[in-house]
Amino acid sequence: MISKTSILDAGLKPLQDWITAAGFPSYRAKQVMQWIFERRADSFDTMSDVPKRLRELLAQEWCIFTTTVAHHDISPDGTDKLLLTCADDRRIECVLMAEDDRRTVCISTQVGCGMGCVFCASGLKGVVRNLTRGELLEQVLRLRNLLPPDERLTNIVVMGMGESLANLDNLIAALDQICSPQGLGMSQRRITVSTVGLPEKMYKLAELDRQYHLAVSLHAPTEALRNELVPINEKVGLTAVIEAADAYFQRSGRQVTFEYVMLSGVNDRREDALALAGLLKSRKAHVNVIPYNPVEGLPFERPTPDAIRRFVDTIRAGGVSISVRKTKGRPIDAACGQLRRRFDGNEPLRVLEQQPTVGS
Numbered sequence: 137m138i139s140k141t142s143i144l145d146a147g148l149k150p151l152q153d154w155i156t157a158a159g160f161p162s163y164r165a166k167q168v169m170q171w172i173f174e175r176r177a178d179s180f181d182t183m184s185d186v187p188k189r190l191r192e193l194l195a196q197e198w199c200i201f202t203t204t205v206a207h208h209d210i211s212p213d214g215t216d217k218l219l220l221t222c223a224d225d226r227r228i229e230c231v232l233m234a235e236d237d238r239r240t241v242c243i244s245t246q247v248g249c250g251m252g253c254v255f256c257a258s259g260l261k262g263v264v265r266n267l268t269r270g271e272l273l274e275q276v277l278r279l280r281n282l283l284p285p286d287e288r289l290t291n292i293v294v295m296g297m298g299e300s301l302a303n304l305d306n307l308i309a310a311l312d313q314i315c316s317p318q319g320l321g322m323s324q325r326r327i328t329v330s331t332v333g334l335p336e337k338m339y340k341l342a343e344l345d346r347q348y349h350l351a352v353s354l355h356a357p358t359e360a361l362r363n364e365l366v367p368i369n370e371k372v373g374l375t376a377v378i379e380a381a382d383a384y385f386q387r388s389g390r391q392v393t394f395e396y397v398m399l400s401g402v403n404d405r406r407e408d409a410l411a412l413a414g415l416l417k418s419r420k421a422h423v424n425v426i427p428y429n430p431v432e433g434l435p436f437e438r439p440t441p442d443a444i445r446r447f448v449d450t451i452r453a454g455g456v457s458i459s460v461r462k463t464k465g466r467p468i469d470a471a472c473g474q475l476r477r478r479f480d481g482n483e484p485l486r487v488l489e490q491q492p493t494v495g496s
Contacts, residue, residue: 139223140199143172144277145270148318154197160190166318172200173319176281203228203274216282222247222271226264229297230275232282235462239283240291243275245307246298251332252367253355255399257431258297266303272310280320289320295330295351301337308344324348330395332366333377342387350384351424352377354394356403357411365403378415385420392419397426398444400437409447413454423451423458 143151152165167186171177178200180191206227207219216232231242249256250263275296280289292314294300300307311327313319324347331338332353341350354377356362362369369377381392394416398404416423425448428438439447444460451458 140197142202142268142270143168143198143200144273145202145268147269147313151198155190158190158193160187164190168194169318172277176277176285178281201274201278202270203278205278216279218275218278220275220278222267228267228271228275230279231296232279238290239287240293241276241279241289242293242296243272244296244298245272245294245300245303249298250302251299253332253353254365254367255397255428255431255434255436257434263298263302266306267298269306269309269313272306273313276310276314276320289322291326291328292322293328293330293351295328299332299334300329301331301334301341304337304340308346311346311348325390328393332368333372333380334368335372335376335380338377338380338384342384345387347388347390349390349393350381350388351393351395352381353397354412355397357408357415361403361408365399378419381421382419391422393422393424395424395426397428398439398447399428400439400443402436404439404443404447406446406450409450410454413451413456417455421456423456425458425460427460 141150148165148169151168152162155165155168156162164186168180168183171183171186177183180186180194180198180200183191186194202223203220205218206221209217209219211217214234218230218232220228220230222228226247228244228247230244233240233242244267246266247264248261249259252259252262276289276292283289292311294307307329311324315322315324315327328349328351329341330351330353338350341348353366354362355365356369356374359369359374362374381394384390385392396403396412412423425444427444428436430436430438448458448460
């Protein structure tokens with residue numbers, strides 16, 4: 137069987153070249169792209185103003201999506217989570233969150249993760265490979281297509297499976313398409329890129345002069361504790377991560393957010409809060425506290441509401457901006473890597489009582 141070429145991986149220019157070689161005007165390529173990005177087409181058959189013969193030829197040699205939906209979970213709070221199977225049978229996860237007038241998607245950048253954070257489901261089996269430009273775009277488009285016709289995505293967070301900056305080239309190519317007039321026309325300022333803290337890649341991202349919001353997954357305020365929770369820190373060092381974050385702020389003017397997953401009895405103590413406040417108080421930074429979503433088989437627990445409140449109050453008293461992320465999607469294993477782990481482990485997939493799908 138001859139494999140088909142992914143339109144989303146190839147991009148506009150190769151598609152134009154192929155279409156003109158087939159004897160059709162090059163503008164048909166932009167027309168096809170418009171159907172995909174603006175009119176939500178997931179097959180060539182629906183492209184009614186594209187000549188039938190061209191649609192037939194496209195269907196023979198090209199494909200729009202290379203992934204298939206292996207599972208779709210819907211939480212009572214309106215969160216959608218897709219488990220996608222890639223062409224090589226690897227699985228990835230992505231999430232759509234709806235709240236007030238915000239429609240946010242969270243996408244993955246790798247199959248698995250190689251950073252080894254001890255509390256995270258994504259990295260339990262290590263990293264398999266980077267996702268392609270097309271696979272990154274597919275996550276956004278599949279989730280966008282769940283929305284009603286009169287709704288559009290407002291935000292993208294690159295916080296799913298994988299280390300975002302380890303796949304920087306493909307990620308930037310995909311985000312550039314999303315932000316272009318020929319894509320979704322989204323503002324760069326509505327996109328957040330998360331990293332565990334790879335200084336060299338952080339500097340490179342700064343030099344690209346994009347306006348993405350940078351979120352650094354800190355999780356600990358000292359070298360010793362971060363070495364325990366985020367093993368890659370032993371190679372890069374907390375000081376180097378903070379310096380790279382400072383450089384990103386200086387180059388972009390965009391305040392950096394420091395993500396802090398709170399683990400009961402591990403990094404939620406008063407001394408941890410004081411150390412974190414001391415580390416960040418002289419910087420224009422924001423702390424985003426994330427109460428832990430427990431993962432079966434891992435020894436970590438979610439802090440109590442009182443522990444979270446005390447931690448936040450201590451940070452705030454130290455003069456540092458801080459907020460607590462609202463938890464969404466807990467009934468559907470929305471923390472990155474959980475659904476894939478359950479599926480790949482041949483555990484029975486929990487069937488939720490059907491809730492109205494966002495957008496349908």
